[in-house]
Amino acid sequence: MHPENSVAGGALPHPSDGYTIPHTHGPEEVPHTHPDPGVDPHEPLTTGPRALRVGIGGPVGSGKTALVAALCRALGDELRLAVVTNDIYTTEDADFLLRNGVLPADRVRAVETGCCPHTAIRDDISANLDAVEDLEASLGPLDLVLVESGGDNLTATFSKGLIDQQIFVVDVAGGDKVPRKGGPGVTTADLLVINKTDLAPMVGADLSVMDHDAKARRGDLPTVFLSLVEDRNATPVADWIRTLVATRVPAA
Amino acid sequence: MSGMSLATLLVLADGRLPSGGHAHSGGLEAQVSAGRVRDLDAVADFLRGKLATSGLVSAAFAAAACAHPSEWAALDQGLDSRTPSPALRKASRAQGRALLRAARAMWTMPLTGRDLHQPVALGVVAAAAGLGPAAAAVAAAHGTTSGAASAAVRLLGLDPYAVHGLLARLAPECDRIAADAAARADDPVDDLPAAGAPLLDIGAELHATWEVRLFAS
Amino acid sequence: MKAFSRVVAERDNLGGTRLTVLHSESPLLLRRTGPTTVHLVGGGAGPLRGDDLRLDIAVGPGATLEIRSVAAQLALPGRDHLPPSRFEITATVAAGATLRWHPEPMIAAAGCDHHTITRVDVAEGGTLLWRDDLVCGRHHEDSGNVRLDTTIRYAGTTLYRHDLAVGPAAPGWSGPAILGGGRAIGTIVFAPDTMPATSGPGDYALMPLAGPGMLATAIADDIRPVQAALDPLCEPTRALAHT
Numbered sequence: 001m002h003p004e005n006s007v008a009g010g011a012l013p014h015p016s017d018g019y020t021i022p023h024t025h026g027p028e029e030v031p032h033t034h035p036d037p038g039v040d041p042h043e044p045l046t047t048g049p050r051a052l053r054v055g056i057g058g059p060v061g062s063g064k065t066a067l068v069a070a071l072c073r074a075l076g077d078e079l080r081l082a083v084v085t086n087d088i089y090t091t092e093d094a095d096f097l098l099r100n101g102v103l104p105a106d107r108v109r110a111v112e113t114g115c116c117p118h119t120a121i122r123d124d125i126s127a128n129l130d131a132v133e134d135l136e137a138s139l140g141p142l143d144l145v146l147v148e149s150g151g152d153n154l155t156a157t158f159s160k161g162l163i164d165q166q167i168f169v170v171d172v173a174g175g176d177k178v179p180r181k182g183g184p185g186v187t188t189a190d191l192l193v194i195n196k197t198d199l200a201p202m203v204g205a206d207l208s209v210m211d212h213d214a215k216a217r218r219g220d221l222p223t224v225f226l227s228l229v230e231d232r233n234a235t236p237v238a239d240w241i242r243t244l245v246a247t248r249v250p251a252a
Numbered sequence: 253m254s255g256m257s258l259a260t261l262l263v264l265a266d267g268r269l270p271s272g273g274h275a276h277s278g279g280l281e282a283q284v285s286a287g288r289v290r291d292l293d294a295v296a297d298f299l300r301g302k303l304a305t306s307g308l309v310s311a312a313f314a315a316a317a318c319a320h321p322s323e324w325a326a327l328d329q330g331l332d333s334r335t336p337s338p339a340l341r342k343a344s345r346a347q348g349r350a351l352l353r354a355a356r357a358m359w360t361m362p363l364t365g366r367d368l369h370q371p372v373a374l375g376v377v378a379a380a381a382g383l384g385p386a387a388a389a390v391a392a393a394h395g396t397t398s399g400a401a402s403a404a405v406r407l408l409g410l411d412p413y414a415v416h417g418l419l420a421r422l423a424p425e426c427d428r429i430a431a432d433a434a435a436r437a438d439d440p441v442d443d444l445p446a447a448g449a450p451l452l453d454i455g456a457e458l459h460a461t462w463e464v465r466l467f468a469s
Numbered sequence: 470m471k472a473f474s475r476v477v478a479e480r481d482n483l484g485g486t487r488l489t490v491l492h493s494e495s496p497l498l499l500r501r502t503g504p505t506t507v508h509l510v511g512g513g514a515g516p517l518r519g520d521d522l523r524l525d526i527a528v529g530p531g532a533t534l535e536i537r538s539v540a541a542q543l544a545l546p547g548r549d550h551l552p553p554s555r556f557e558i559t560a561t562v563a564a565g566a567t568l569r570w571h572p573e574p575m576i577a578a579a580g581c582d583h584h585t586i587t588r589v590d591v592a593e594g595g596t597l598l599w600r601d602d603l604v605c606g607r608h609h610e611d612s613g614n615v616r617l618d619t620t621i622r623y624a625g626t627t628l629y630r631h632d633l634a635v636g637p638a639a640p641g642w643s644g645p646a647i648l649g650g651g652r653a654i655g656t657i658v659f660a661p662d663t664m665p666a667t668s669g670p671g672d673y674a675l676m677p678l679a680g681p682g683m684l685a686t687a688i689a690d691d692i693r694p695v696q697a698a699l700d701p702l703c704e705p706t707r708a709l710a711h712t
Contacts, residue, residue: 111468113275114403114406126353
C-alpha cells in the first residue's frame with residue numbers, strides 16, 4: 001500500500017505547524033524506530049477522508065484543459081474542488097480556467113515536469129503529491145482534486161500512488177483508429193472520453209467504429225462521447241465523478 | 253566505506269529514485285536561457301563549477317547529517333545561511349521533502365522536519381539505510397552533477413553518450429570532493445564548506461520569475 | 470608584512486560617535502574622515518603573498534561607524550614559497566549600533582594568492598551593511614586566486630555564510646555556474662534590513678535571506694555595472710527599514 005493511503009482520515013500534524021521532536025535525541029544516539037513506523041507523521045491535516053483524486057490524461061490537443069474547465073463549471077458549486085496541472089502553464093491558462101471554469105487562481109497549482117510529463121504522473125509523483133497536499137493544507141478539506149497531465153502519448157498513465165481514478169481523453173480529430181491502437185491510456189483508464197464529436201463529420205471520423213473498438217479494447221470499462229461545444233458542462237463526465245464522490249464519502 | 257551495502261547506495265543514488273529530481277535542472281535551465289550554455293564544453297564548465305561549490309557543500313552536509321542525524325535542525329539552518337536565494341532554498345526543500353517521502357517507504361526513518369534541505373535529508377536517509385558519511389557524500393556530490401547533466405540532454409538535445417562521457421570524466425573529482433566533505437563531517441556547522449556560486453543564486457532568482465519554465469529550478 | 474589595526478566606536482554623551490580606539494599599523498592605516506567615518510588609506514601596494522593583516526572593528530551600543538577606503542586593494546603575487554596573503558576582519562556590532570563597511574573593490578592581480586576572512590557578529594537590534602566588490606584581474610589580465618570567506622551572524626545565529634573562490638585554483642570559477650565570464654562581482658549583506666526579492670536587469674538579484682537580512686549580488690564584465698547596481702543600495706540616506 002502506498003503510504004498516502006495508510007493515513008487518510010487521521011488527525012495528524014498540519015505541515016504549517018512546524019515539527020518538533022517529541023523527545024530529545026542525544027548527539028550520539030543512532031536513529032531509531034518510532035512507535036508506529038507504518039504511520040506517516042507528516043501528512044497534512046484532513047478532517048475526513050481526503051479528496052478524491054482524479055487524473056486526466058491524454059495526447060496533446062485532445063481537450064484536457066477544456067474538460068477541466070467544463071468540470072470546474074459543472075462541479076464548482078457543489079464540490080470543494082482544486083486542480084493540479086502538469087502542462088506548461090501560463091497565466092493564460094490560469095485566465096482560461098478563471099474565465100471558463102470559475103476557478104480562483106489559489107485553487108490551481110502548476111507542477112513543472114522537466115520535459116518529462118509522463119515521469120511526473122507515473123514514475124516520480126512527488127511534485128504532484130506535494131502540490132495536492134499543499135492545496136489541501138492551504139484551502140482546507142477538499143472533495144475533489146483534478147490532476148491534469150501534460151499532453152503526452154498513448155502510453156502515458158497515472159500512478160495509483162497519485163490518483164484514485166483516471167480519465168483518458170482522446171479526440172476524433174486524432175483519427176478514428178486511436179481506440180483500436182489501444183495503449184495503456186485507452187485500455188486501462190477508468191473512463192475513456194472521446195472528445196470533439198462535433199468535429200467527426202469534418203474529419204471523416206466514424207464514431208461507431210470508435211465505439212466498437214473502445215468496447216473491444218476496454219471490456220466493461222466505460223467510454224463516453226463528448227462535445228464541449230454542445231455540452232459546456234461535460235455532463236456525462238461530471239456525472240461519473242459525482243457518483244465516485246458520492247460512493248467515496250459516506251453520507252453525514 | 254567498509255561494511256556498508258553497495259547495493260543500498262546504488263538504490264539511494266539511482267536517478268530513478270522517485271525523489272523529485274527529474275523536475276529540477278540544478279540551475280542549468282536559467283543559464284541555457286541566458287545563452288551561456290549551448291554545447292557540451294559549456295555544460296562541462298557548468299558542472300565543474302557546480303561540483304566545486306554546491307557539490308562540495310551538499311556532500312559535506314549530507315555526510316554531517318549522516319554522521320549526526322539528530323543534528324538535522326542545526327545542519328538545516330547551516331544550509332539556510334549558505335543559500336541566499338529564496339528560489340534555491342525552496343527548490344532544495346522541495347527535493348528534501350520528496351526524498352523523505354520516498355525514504356519513508358524504503359527504510360525506517362527517524363522523525364525530522366518535513367521540508368528539510370535536500371542534502372540534510374539525504375544524510376538522514378543514508379543513516380537510516382545503514383550507510384556511512386562517505387557514502388552519503390558520494391551520493392550528494394554525484395547528485396549535483398547527474399541531475400543537471402540529465403537536464404542538459406533534455407534542454408539542449410545533446411548526445412546522451414557525450415554527456416555521460418562527461419560524467420564519467422568528472423567521477424574522480426566527485427570522489428575527491430566527497431572524500432574531502434566526509435572528512436569534515438564532525439566539524440562545527442559554521443566550519444563546514446560554504447563554497448558559493450553567485451550565478452546559480454542569481455539565475456535561480458531570475459528563473460523563478462519566468463512565466464513559462466520547463467523545470468522547477 | 471604583518472599588521473594589526475583596530476577601531477572601536479562608542480556613542481558619546483551628545484548622541485554622536487566617539488572613536489575610543491583608532492590603532493593603525495601599516496599597511497592598514499585608518500584615518501578618521503568624518504563624524505562617523507573612517508577611511509582605510511593605502512599604505513603601499515598589496516597584500517602580497519606572506520602578508521598577514523588583521524582588522525578588528527567594534528561598534529558599541531548606539532554608535533554608528535562607516536568604513537570606506539581611498540583606493541582599491543590590489544592583491545599581488547609575492548614570493549612563491551610564502552603562504553597566501555591573508556586579511557582577517559573581525560567586527561562586532563552592538564544593539565542599537567550601525568556598521569557600514571563599504572570599501573573600494575579588491576583587485577585580484579594575475580598570480581596573486583589571497584584569502585580574506587570576514588567574521589561579523591551583529592547583536593539583536595544592531596544594523597549592518599557589508600559590501601565586498603571583487604575584480605578578477607587588472608585590465609586585460611588573468612585573475613589571480615582570491616577567496617572571500619564570509620560569516621555574518623545576527624542575534625547569535627549565522628545569517629550568511631559564503632566562501633567565494635576565483636582564479637585558476639578554483640574549478641569552473643569563470644564558467645556558467647559561478648561568474649559566467651564576468652570579471653567583477655559585488656555583494657552587499659544587509660542585516661536585519663530586508664525587502665522583497667527582485668532580480669535583473671542583467672546578472673543582479675536582491676535576495677531575502679532565510680534569517681533577518683538580505684543579500685544583493687551583481688556580476689558584470691567590469692566593475693562599473695556592478696557599482697551602478699549596488700551603489701544606490703548603499704546611499705546613506707536610504708531608509709533602513711527594520712523588520
